[in-house]
Structure formats: structure tokens, C-alpha cells
Amino acid sequence: MRRALSKHWYAWTMIAPVVIVIGVIIGYPLARGVYLSMTNADERNVERTIGARTLEATYEFVGFDNYVEVLTGDAFWGRMGWTILWTVSCVTLTFAIGLALANMLNRKVRARALYRVLLILPWGVPAFVSIFAWRLLFNDDGVFNGVLTGGGVEGVTWLEDPTWAKIAVIAVNVWLGVPFMLVATLGALQSIPGELYEAAEMDGAGPWQRFTNITLPSIRTVSSTVILLSTIWTFNMFPVIFLLTQGGPYGSSEILVTEAFNLAFVRSPRDFAGSATWGVLILLILMIFAVFYRRSLRKQGEVW
Amino acid sequence: MTEMPNHATDTGPATPAEATTPGRAVPATPPPGPGGKRVRKRGERGPLASLALHLGLLAAVVVAVFPPFWLLVTSFKPRNEAFGLDLVKDFTTENYTHVLGETAFLTWFGNSVLVVVLTVALGVFIASTTGYALSRFKFPGMRPLLWTLLITQMFPVAVLIVPLYNLMAKFQLLNQPIGLVITYLTIAVPFCAWMMKGFFDTIPISIDESGRVDGLSPFGTFWRLVMPLAKPGIAVTGFYSFVTAWAEVAYASAFMTGEDELTLARGLQTFVNQYTQDWGSMTAAAVLIAVPAALVFGFAQRYLISGMTAGAVKS
Numbered sequence: 001m002r003r004a005l006s007k008h009w010y011a012w013t014m015i016a017p018v019v020i021v022i023g024v025i026i027g028y029p030l031a032r033g034v035y036l037s038m039t040n041a042d043e044r045n046v047e048r049t050i051g052a053r054t055l056e057a058t059y060e061f062v063g064f065d066n067y068v069e070v071l072t073g074d075a076f077w078g079r080m081g082w083t084i085l086w087t088v089s090c091v092t093l094t095f096a097i098g099l100a101l102a103n104m105l106n107r108k109v110r111a112r113a114l115y116r117v118l119l120i121l122p123w124g125v126p127a128f129v130s131i132f133a134w135r136l137l138f139n140d141d142g143v144f145n146g147v148l149t150g151g152g153v154e155g156v157t158w159l160e161d162p163t164w165a166k167i168a169v170i171a172v173n174v175w176l177g178v179p180f181m182l183v184a185t186l187g188a189l190q191s192i193p194g195e196l197y198e199a200a201e202m203d204g205a206g207p208w209q210r211f212t213n214i215t216l217p218s219i220r221t222v223s224s225t226v227i228l229l230s231t232i233w234t235f236n237m238f239p240v241i242f243l244l245t246q247g248g249p250y251g252s253s254e255i256l257v258t259e260a261f262n263l264a265f266v267r268s269p270r271d272f273a274g275s276a277t278w279g280v281l282i283l284l285i286l287m288i289f290a291v292f293y294r295r296s297l298r299k300q301g302e303v304w
Numbered sequence: 305m306t307e308m309p310n311h312a313t314d315t316g317p318a319t320p321a322e323a324t325t326p327g328r329a330v331p332a333t334p335p336p337g338p339g340g341k342r343v344r345k346r347g348e349r350g351p352l353a354s355l356a357l358h359l360g361l362l363a364a365v366v367v368a369v370f371p372p373f374w375l376l377v378t379s380f381k382p383r384n385e386a387f388g389l390d391l392v393k394d395f396t397t398e399n400y401t402h403v404l405g406e407t408a409f410l411t412w413f414g415n416s417v418l419v420v421v422l423t424v425a426l427g428v429f430i431a432s433t434t435g436y437a438l439s440r441f442k443f444p445g446m447r448p449l450l451w452t453l454l455i456t457q458m459f460p461v462a463v464l465i466v467p468l469y470n471l472m473a474k475f476q477l478l479n480q481p482i483g484l485v486i487t488y489l490t491i492a493v494p495f496c497a498w499m500m501k502g503f504f505d506t507i508p509i510s511i512d513e514s515g516r517v518d519g520l521s522p523f524g525t526f527w528r529l530v531m532p533l534a535k536p537g538i539a540v541t542g543f544y545s546f547v548t549a550w551a552e553v554a555y556a557s558a559f560m561t562g563e564d565e566l567t568l569a570r571g572l573q574t575f576v577n578q579y580t581q582d583w584g585s586m587t588a589a590a591v592l593i594a595v596p597a598a599l600v601f602g603f604a605q606r607y608l609i610s611g612m613t614a615g616a617v618k619s
Contacts, residue, residue: 004444010522014437015449017430018497025468026456026490032467046470097364104361109354117605118365124601125372126551128569129590132576133371136378136583141387143374150389175367183608236460239553243573260462264469265558272466279463286458 036276037066043270059273066277075259076278083235083255086170090234093174095227098181103215105182106189116186123179131243134172135159138244162252165245169253173240177233181226188222189215224297231293232286256282372594379591383584399588409589411564412571415481416550419567422485423549427492428541432534435500436526440512450501456494461554464490469558479565487555491548496541503537504530536607543604550597568593 041059048055070076105116122130137143138158145155158164192215200210216223238257241247247254247262254262256278264275349357378386382394403409438446468487469478477483507530515525531538556570566574572593575586601608 008441008443011437011441011443012445014433014441014523014526015445018434018453018493019449021430021489021493022452022456025486026459026464026494029464029467029471029490030459032471033463036467036470041470047474101361101364104357107357109357109361115361115365119361119368120605121372122368124598124605125594126547126569126597128551128553128572129375129594129597130371132572132586132590133375135576136375136386136587137371139387139583143389146387146389175371178368232458236462238461239551242553242557257460257462260460261465261554261558264466272470275462276466279460279466282460283458283463286460287455290458 033276034280036273037280038063039273040065041272041276042274043268043272046272062273066273067281070274070277070281076256076281079254079256079259082166082253086166086173086255087231087234089170090173090177090237091227091230093170094177094181094230094234095223097174098178099185099223101178101182102186102189103211105186119182120179122175123183127176128239128243130176131172131240134168134175135244138168159245160249162249165249165253169240169244172244173234173237176240177230181230184222184226185219188219192218224293228290228293231289235286236282256285375587375590375594378583379587381584383582386583386587399584400592403585403588403592407585407589408563408566409571409592412566412568413592415560415565416568418481419484419488420546420549422481423488423492424542424545426485427489427496427545428538430489431493431496431541432500432531432538433526434497435502435537436504436530438497438501439504440509453494453498456490457498459490465554465558468555472559478559479562481565483559484556484567485549487559488545488549488552491552492541492545495544499541499544500534500537503534503540507533539604539607543600543608546600547597550593 038061039059040062041057045057045059047057101119105112105119109115125133139145140155140157140160144158148155156164158168196214196218197210200214205213235255236257237255238261241253241255241258242261245253247258251259260275260278260282263271263278377391379399380392380395380397381388381399382396383399385394434449437443438450468490472478472480472483472487477486511529511533512525515529516522520528551569553569556567557573560566560570568589572586572589574580575582575589
């Protein structure tokens, strides 16, 4: 023990700040969140201060009651279905578009640097600002409807129709996500040696064959990482839904994360225990996904 | 940002005639191949392919640029014409004077700046030593720490927001910038530590060794030799912490409620909600929020592109 201390003390000193930060502001709240999900805490029985008086917490431990209630109800599974659809469509579209644009930029083309800067521009604007910009466009009197009515087509109430609202949130999220995908895949594409393509061409491979047999396998490590990241981000994507549609119309575009937020902070009475339960379930879903994703990559011989 | 769209249309279409000769021009016309087809060298495109490429890129640029551009255009329109389709009819800056003079915007701006500066400074500083230790030393507890850093990045807002809210309430930190800083560190620190590890991995270990030979302590080596080389890493993690603190919505909406304590992400929501529809002020405020972010982004951008690949992806 003493030997370990004298050998590793500087490494341990260097990681100490992060370990403390993670323990105190992530570990402890996480444990408390799990505990809260097994209580009946809501705004009327948690510890709170009214004026100068502090009221003691009076909520009780209820075991797995919340989980049973959530998992046997319709609300959770309904939101779950849409969240999966939302995540899959967003990630697929973002990756496809990002990779396509990266491919277009990864060749000799005039004004390439300019194209690149303009294409990653959405990344430089804070997301919530862009979302408000899209709200401006999607507004009933906004540009999209202005163009439609100008062309003699009746305008669409984009954010008030359940189907259009869903399409709108997906479109905005894809718009926000493409720059990251573009940058990540462009970096990967540039590291593919050109000789591979030359050799394939000599062997008579067409463009599509070269793409599927050289490009895609060569960027596997990068693409598997960015797809995992993007899946987690999209699954947890709060601002797009919260700011664009507020989960509407009638809660149809609400994903799991925004619904959990609503339970604790929007709806009244505030249901802290219920929200914590949703939170823990969301975390479990993501971890199960990550484990399976990693395992399937391993099976394909990836050492990631 | 202002003139970008024009820029795009100026240089963009790259008139098909020019676009047919990418890079070096093809000397004369090569003899027509069998079947009358022109023989092209490898990597060259026909004029049609070039045109299609440029059209595709142009379309993407229009989609990427239009929403922020339209926000900018709208901010200079009179309030009651926010939804007009014309570009500039009655140019006015009244939205800006209104937002700056008659709303709490500047207070929110100050709150956000305070939160951002603290988050970036603390986040980057705390994370860098850990990133270095993870990259250079093998020590007991290293793998669990790496896994923890990775897993915490998957944490949905929803799992921490309620317990953090209750804790902040307990310690009277709701409506306090410092409460928000602490919260943002939960997001920034794990990511930054992970990224910094990736960056330090790219710095050759021989540099450390030479430092040790010259008699520097491990801390001295880190601080005087390696940190100055890790500038791109600092830029990327700093940018990430900046974005987190400048643009986070969920925590800011839940924790900050007093009119004078809001941050920008929450404040912007007050212009357009179910009660008011002040699009003029919203667009002006949005532009004012986006400008500092765009500046920081412009500065960090070149590091981001190399950094994304070096730090996150290869690690």
C-alpha cells in the first residue's frame, strides 16, 4: 500500500479534482435520484423554504411502486415508441447527409474551403438560437407558408399538426447535427490512402462499389463512434422539442426526456419521484443500448 | 455572418465553364476514345458531374445558412412586419434599441457571461490534469475512471435534474449563477477530461522524458512542457464548455426563475411564448446572442476540425 502510494501519488493527485467533482456533483445526485425514484416525493412533501421557515421533507420510501406504475401505464410506452422513431430517423438522416456532403467536399472542387465553412455554420450558432430561427420559418405566417401560398398551395400549420410537427422537429435536429457528422466523417475520409481507390479502379470497380467496399469499411471506427454519440445525444435531445413545439400538439412530439422534465417542472403538482423514475429508466435504456452496440461491434471484429 | 449568403451565390455556382477544369486544365482535347467518349484522367469529372456537385453543395449551403440569415434579416425589420417576405423594405434598428434599452437583456447577458467564464475556467483546468494522468501514467483505478468518464456522458438531463434541483433548493443555490456553474460542470468535466486525454495521447512521450531528464517534476513537466503543446485541446474543450454554458436550456429553465437571474437561453424564451409573440425583439436578442458564440466558434473552428478527429474519434 505504501509502495503504491509513493509510486502513484502524483497520478492520483492529478485525477483527484475530477474524481471529487464526479463523486460530489454526479455520483451523489445520481444516488439520490435513484432513491427519489423509490419514494413518493412531490412538491408538497419535499424539503422547502417558505419565507424564513424551512419545512422538513415528509416523503416516504415506496419501493418499486413508481416503476410498476410507469411500466404498466401507456404514457411511457407511447413516448418510448416515438422516441425510438425520432432517434432512428434523426441519426440515419444526419449520418447519411453528413457522409454525402463529406464525400462531395473530399474531392477537388472550387471554393472548397468556403463551402466547408458555410456548411458547418449551423454549428457556430447556439442551438437554441437556431431553433428560434426555425420557429420563425415554421410560423403560420412564416417564410415556408409565404412561399407555399405564393405558389398557390394552401399553407400548412407546421407546428400544430401532429404529423408535420414530428417532421419539423426531425428536420431541425438533422439540420443541427449534420455539421458534426460532416466534420467527423470528412476527417476520416481524408485519411483513406488514395492508392486504394486507384487499385480498385484498375480492377474495374464502379463508383458505388468503391464507396461500399473501400470508403465505408475504411471509416468504420469513426462512423461507429459518431453513430453511438449521435444516438445518445439525439435520444437525450431536450432543446429541440422543448423550444420548437413544447412537446405539442397535445404532447404528440414529446420524447422521454422532455416528458420527464415536464413531470417535475412544468406540470402541477410537480411530481419529483415520477420524473426521477423516468430519468433512471432512460439511463437504463441508453446503457443497455451501448452495451449491445459495443458487443455487436466486437462480433464484427472491432477492437473498440 | 452578414454577407455570407451573397458570398455563396457569388463564388458558388462557379460557372460550369470554369468548373469543368478542376485543378490543372486538360491539355488540348484527348483523342476520342472508343465509342466517341472522351478519355478522362483519374479523378477528373465531366462538366455535368461538376455542375451536379456544385449544385448539390450549393443547395446544402442554402439550407445551412438560410435560417440564421433569415433571423438576421428579420431583426432589422419593423416589429409589425416581422413576417414580411421581402428582404429589406423598411430597415430599422428599433428592435435592437428596444432589446438593449427596455428589457432585462443586458442583465441576462451578464449572467450568462459570468456562468460561462466560470464553467470554462474550472472545467478546462480540472479536466486537463486528469487527461494528462490518464494519458501518461498507468495507475490503479485508471480503467474504472475511464469508464466513468465515458458513461457519465450518456447521462440524460432527466436523471440528474430532479436530485440536483432538490440539492440546490436545500443549499439555497437556485437562482444563483454559481448553482448553474456547478450543474454545468457535471456536463463539461467528464467530456473535457476525455477529450484532453485524447490530445495528450498525440503529444510524443519523448517530450515528457526529456523534461524529466532535465530534472522537472511530473507536475513541472505537465505544466511547463506539455500544456503549451496542448493548445488545440484547450481550444476544443474550452469551446465545448463555452457552448454548454452559453446554450444549455433544460437546467437553466428549471433552476433560474427570477426575472433578473435568467441566463440568455431562458431569457430568449420570454419574448415568444404562449402569452407574448414579440418576434422583433426575439430576433434582435437572438442575433446579439449568436454573435459572441460565432466569434468563439470562428476562433476555435480550425482546432475543432483537427481536434474532433485527433481527440474524440481516435481515442
